[in-house]
Amino acid sequence: MTSQSPFTRALTDPAQPVPAGLVSPRGTADSKRFAVYRNNVHVSLVGALAARFPVTRQLVGEEFFTGMARLYVAQTKPKGPVLIHYGDSFPDFVAQFPPASGLPYLPDLARLEAAWTEAYNAADAIALAPADLSTIAGDALASLDLTLAPSTRLVRSGFPVGTLWSAHQTTPVSIPALSGSECVLLTRPQAHVRLTIIPPAACAFLEAIGQGRTLGQAAEAVLTVFPDFDPGAALVGLAGLGAFTTLTKELADV
Amino acid sequence: MPFDTLPARPGLGLKPQHYAQILANKPDLGFFEVHAENYMGEGGPPHRYLAAICENYPLSLHGVGLSIGGEAPLDRDHLKRLRALVERYQPASFSEHLAWSSHDEGYLNDLLPVPYTPQTLDRVVSHVDEVQQVLGRRMLLENPSTYVLFEESTIEEVDFLAAIADRTGCGLLLDVNNVMVSAVNHRLDPVAYIDRFPVHHVGEIHLAGYDETTDDAGERLLIDAHGSRVRPDVFERYRHTIIRTGALPTLIEWDNNVPAFDVLMDEVRLVGEVLDGTLNRRLAS
Incomplete structure (x- = not known):
């Protein structure tokens, strides 16, 4: 049986091939089809961070934010399905992210935004x-x-x-x-x-x-x-x- | 007042940017639907608004994170959170997906596909049984949109869903956009799918807009995107469905690039025309 473990590994590591046993109607592995799932995971989680850290995003611009958020998403998945808590450690990630070091106030601004969501909920x-x-x-x-x-x-x-x-x-x-x-x-x-x-x-x-x-x-x-x-x-x-x-x-x- | 069934009318997904407008104008709608996970904070404005909206409209509680198709046991903490929401808001309907979304690495925030075999059927049946037992009510299970097929699958999706409904007593949520997406992606006939679907189990219909791309062979690949109007071909299959089933609660799902509320009400009007047309034909015959 196709286990959900290799599916998950291939989902979170783009270097991996399409897991065995997943096919198109032609009966062949199809990387673009599997890429839809990879893309959904990344885009939706980057979107969750963009929603929680809108000013951080405005300060660095969409392209920079998306690049930074994708790296965070790659190493930190939500612990559970309640996404209002996702990104609690994002400010610390921003603080350690060398390309953002030119904006020394950015981690604290992100901390403020994380705290804002906590206060809201x-x-x-x-x-x-x-x-x-x-x-x-x-x-x-x-x-x-x-x-x-x-x-x-x-x-x-x-x-x-x-x-x-x-x-x-x-x-x-x-x-x-x-x-x-x-x-x-x-x-x-x-x-x-x-x-x-x-x-x-x-x-x-x-x-x-x-x-x-x-x-x-x-x-x-x-x-x-x-x-x-x-x-x-x-x-x-x-x-x-x-x-x-x-x-x-x-x-x-x- | 409590509502214990969704009315056979159009409904809308509730979005925070429309809270104030809805409470001020009380638009004529059958129901609102929310993603359960968005109301799992302890308090604050989301609950305040949802409570106010529930005083005026029936609520459909739609889960996206339970991972009913997952290999792992259901998350007991998440089930408890769902039970608390059901007890607090007394929704007219609770629904979830035939999909998985959590694994050891964490929550993946996508509805991932399940192979259809006797073993996976047993697992999903036991998960649906557990959900219904914990929540103390019947749930609806939604047909998925998928982009890949499993070589190991031996059961057709419609039969898989029908077997779950028969064995657990759950209802089904028929997402006509998902039917269209999967049918195009897997070279199947969407009308044949709908005609074989066990419609007596259907408690709600979903409609949404899809996006379009191509696969490795350059063939059409539809994406379940929820970011645009319902496409004409999906509307046509919806009309076909309603002629077969009679009027059913029908939701417009629009979760990305959410438009002005008036645009959503325009979609509602189109759904209403299909539902009213069916009613009129039945009365005339």
């Missing part, structure tokens, strides 16, 4: 509203453990990737200055993903909260690095962007 949750915090006394607030919303993502970059990404959401694209680091926060407060460039101190604060520190511990840690940091303002701002889930009953009663 993350579980629904009710966001903590800034007003929810106003009822909590100061010392209770300091001992509060907030939970990040399932859609909250942070991307830190040595390049202004948030600004660069935003510039590509409109036409014509006006290319921003490509220097300066950025902390990009993705949230999904209502129906849509929202991108906000936040100050480094607020980013460190959010990371500390995400690591399970109480608000008081997180504020203290950030203040040692950023003495001017205002935890109260940051908390209200981040909550307003939908970065946290609502308090459970138990916590709200603290």
Whole structure:
């Protein structure tokens, strides 16, 4: 019996001949017929990457992107049929892809796009509203453990990737200055993903909260690095962007 | 309100770029169909829109990744995800393909062909049984479009599908574009295929546009492309099918280079004319 193993090997390695036992109606092996399957696999998976990394693609052009994506597809197949997760390791591949080294911001831009899809598909949750915090006394607030919303993502970059990404959401694209680091926060407060460039101190604060520190511990840690940091303002701002889930009953009663 | 069967009317594949327009205008359509795998994220806008659309239209849930024709056991995690979707959206129909798409190397994202032998028949039958058991409902199995033949095949495709339906109790999804693609590619008569197809098992019809190239011998090779209007020869075979079967739920599939919604509604109108014409002839006779 023609096993699916040689079929798969020939499918993913164009150097291999058409597997034995596969024929045209003339009874002969036919490379163009088998090439339809090879092409379907590559084109559909490159298409999945193009859909997840549209700005990366715009930045390098379609031809370059397709060439880069084909190499990724050749070495990394989806783990399963849910393609919204396909390409999680594509940003790391871009970082190691020598022809892209002239665009040092490209891997982080791709990381931002990967995170955007995660935020888009993350579980629904009710966001903590800034007003929810106003009822909590100061010392209770300091001992509060907030939970990040399932859609909250942070991307830190040595390049202004948030600004660069935003510039590509409109036409014509006006290319921003490509220097300066950025902390990009993705949230999904209502129906849509929202991108906000936040100050480094607020980013460190959010990371500390995400690591399970109480608000008081997180504020203290950030203040040692950023003495001017205002935890109260940051908390209200981040909550307003939908970065946290609502308090459970138990916590709200603290 | 829940819908438990697809109406014998035209339906469309649901595309994200049309969500807002559909909810704003509520076009007159029999049903929407989605690829199950596109709604396997945990939350977010896709589910929000699908839930809103399901309040207004029956849903056909169409799987593309279960690998029912695969040599490996079915992916239990994927079956669980399908069951969760079926429980959440209560679709009027669930369908999958007579094909495989996963192997040790991973998911290949194409519908790959299966040889037709007594051994592969047993395997597909046991996979369909398992799907129906896990989902707790009858499924439809779709005839494939293929570009190669297997020397080892001993059973004709129509008989293979009929045997699966007889042994598992599943229904069949007749893709008339796939019939045309395979018939041209393998020098078979598409009308003879349709006339032999066990139409009493058919629960839905698919229509789509094909592309065209040539094989090594320079002979016509059709590609199941889903990126254009339904070709006139496929429409003609569809008309022939509907005269034989009576009106059936009929989907326009357009997955690549998705056009403006109005273009899709124009295809819907053509399908509607075929379905209405059949109805009128039946009423007149």
